[in-house]
Every structure is written in structure tokens, then in C-alpha cells.
Amino acid sequence: MSNAAFTLETSDISFTGDNLSRPECVLAQQDGTLWISDNRGGVTKRAPDGTQTIIGKIPGVPNGLAMDRKGDLYVANMETCTLDRLTRDGRHETLFDETPGAVNFAYCDPHKARVWVTVSTLSRPIGEAARHPRPDGSVLLYENGRARCVASSICFANEVRVDAAGEWLYVAETAKGRVLRYRIAADGALSSREVFGPAKLRDDAVIDGIAFDAAGNLWITELTRNSIWLITPEGRRHLVFEDPPGAVLQWPTSIAFGGPDLRTAYLGSLTMKKLATFRVPEPGAAMVHWKV
Numbered sequence: 001m002s003n004a005a006f007t008l009e010t011s012d013i014s015f016t017g018d019n020l021s022r023p024e025c026v027l028a029q030q031d032g033t034l035w036i037s038d039n040r041g042g043v044t045k046r047a048p049d050g051t052q053t054i055i056g057k058i059p060g061v062p063n064g065l066a067m068d069r070k071g072d073l074y075v076a077n078m079e080t081c082t083l084d085r086l087t088r089d090g091r092h093e094t095l096f097d098e099t100p101g102a103v104n105f106a107y108c109d110p111h112k113a114r115v116w117v118t119v120s121t122l123s124r125p126i127g128e129a130a131r132h133p134r135p136d137g138s139v140l141l142y143e144n145g146r147a148r149c150v151a152s153s154i155c156f157a158n159e160v161r162v163d164a165a166g167e168w169l170y171v172a173e174t175a176k177g178r179v180l181r182y183r184i185a186a187d188g189a190l191s192s193r194e195v196f197g198p199a200k201l202r203d204d205a206v207i208d209g210i211a212f213d214a215a216g217n218l219w220i221t222e223l224t225r226n227s228i229w230l231i232t233p234e235g236r237r238h239l240v241f242e243d244p245p246g247a248v249l250q251w252p253t254s255i256a257f258g259g260p261d262l263r264t265a266y267l268g269s270l271t272m273k274k275l276a277t278f279r280v281p282e283p284g285a286a287m288v289h290w291k292v
Contacts, residue, residue, distance in 0.1 A: 080103075215233075263281070
């Protein structure tokens with residue numbers, strides 16, 4: 001069965017992790033280590049044997065995570081409006097703090113040494129901008145020690161991904177319930193904005209995380225019905241799972257692929273104390289940190 005025809009039952013979902021605190025974002029490595037955002041200081045490192053360690057003393061609300069080829073973590077902070085670099089021994093430095101907006105997510109480009117960063121909104125409280133669309137979100141490009149805005153007028157910019165060819169940047173536009181994409185120039189400039197897939201995933205959709213699998217399907221987490229979707233390379237949507245009552249899944253955010261074969265999916269959450277996990281028939285796309 002291909003991922004584009006795959007569905008989940010409640011019984012297919014299991015859990016990993018213990019006593020996590022706001023585990024919004026997850027990164028997986030080939031050796032089985034998980035890195036999970038944690039509002040108690042930065043990240044929780046979950047080792048393959050299940051040992052958990054909180055790393056970092058970053059204030060505010062650490063949110064989206066990225067890891068580069070050296071193993072350093074980039075932490076987007078919704079409250080302090082900063083991007084921090086966090087080493088594995090717990091040291092951190094602020095890379096930029098010039099934006100007044102909620103810095104939501106960071107993503108290491110798989111093709112070049114640069115980091116894509118989203119600023120969800122300039123508004124406060126932040127949640128209002130997710131529920132009531134306003135075009136004050138943006139995408140920044142952090143490169144050579146500087147950040148510059150490369151896309152604007154986005155209604156709550158959230159997670160991003162670059163496709164396998166390095167041609168397009170995909171952006172979760174949370175408040176519109178859809179995915180945007182932009183053509184990437186050699187210098188990182190973005191153009192040719194368009195909607196990828198449906199104009200809205202569903203009428204009440206509020207999307208958050210996105211991630212590619214190796215077949216080019218874009219997986220999506222959706223908050224209003226605790227659901228998981230994917231959009232095929234041709235732009236067709238497919239519902240994988242939904243749990244409106246929240247019986248097993250609540251407020252799913254990021255999605256990461258791991259396990260030795262990249263066929264284990266891990267879901268972050270705004271409220272759960274553990275990670276939902278399930279198996280998929282085709283592997284996820286490996287990220288730059290996969291073999292670090």
C-alpha cells in the first residue's frame with residue numbers, strides 16, 4: 001500500500017516518551033535518538049534506551065527545532081522572538097532578535113548551508129492570529145550570520161520544507177488551512193507564490209506541521225479535528241486519520257520520520273505528555289541531521 005492510500009485506525013497508534021512538556025517539535029536520528037522541544041529550557045533528548053535528559057536553559061517558549069550537519073540545534077522561540085543555537089552540552093547563543101514577531105519554526109536547508117525561519121505573526125496574543133487570519137506572517141532566511149525577509153503576507157506562517165530537487169519551499173499557512181509554495185532562486189530569494197493542493201484542506205482546517213516522505217507526499221498535521229493528512233505530488237489531498245474527540249491524539253503539531261528504515265512517524269503536540277507514533281508503508285525523506 002502506498003502512503004497516498006494509507007489510513008490509520010486508533011489501534012495502530014502507540015506512544016513513546018514520558019512527562020514531556022510542550023513537545024511541539026520532534027527530530028529523529030538514525031541511531032534512534034529523539035530531540036523534542038521543551039519549554040523547561042530547550043529540548044528533551046530521548047536516547048534509544050529511553051533515557052530522557054533536558055538540555056538547555058533557554059527562556060520563553062522554545063518551539064520549532066532544526067539540527068545542522070554538525071549536530072547543533074536551532075531553536076525558534078515564540079515568546080522571546082529569537083532564534084537560538086543550542087549545543088548538545090546545553091550552551092546557547094542568540095543568533096538574531098531583530099524581529100518583533102513570534103518566531104515559530106526553523107529548518108536547515110538540505111541543499112545549502114542556510115536556515116529557513118518562520119515568523120508566524122506580529123500580533124498578540126499569538127493564538128488570535130491562528131484563529132482569525134491576518135497577513136502579518138513571514139519567512140526569513142538566516143545565512144552567513146544574517147537574517148533577511150524573503151516572503152511576507154502569510155496568515156500565520158508555520159512549518160516549512162524544501163522539496164527533494166531544491167526548487168520549492170513549502171510553507172504551512174496555518175490560519176488559512178492550506179499549504180503555500182515558493183520557487184527558490186540561487187540566492188534564496190522566493191517568487192512565484194502559489195497554493196499547493198486544495199485551497200483549504202477542509203472548511204475548519206488549522207494546519208501546523210508538514211513533512212515529505214520519500215515518494216514526494218507532503219504529510220500534514222491538523223488541529224481542529226486532531227487529524228493527519230497528506231497531499232500527493234499531484235496535489236490531491238488524502239485523509240489518513242482523525243480523532244475529533246481527542247481519544248488518543250490531541251493538538252498534533254509536527255511530524256517526523258525515524259526508525260532504522262524511516263518508516264516510524266512521530267507526532268509532536270501542544271498539550272500531550274508523550275509522542276504519538278505509528279508505522280507508515282513508505283519511508284520519510286531523510287533530513288540533513290539524519291546521520292549526525
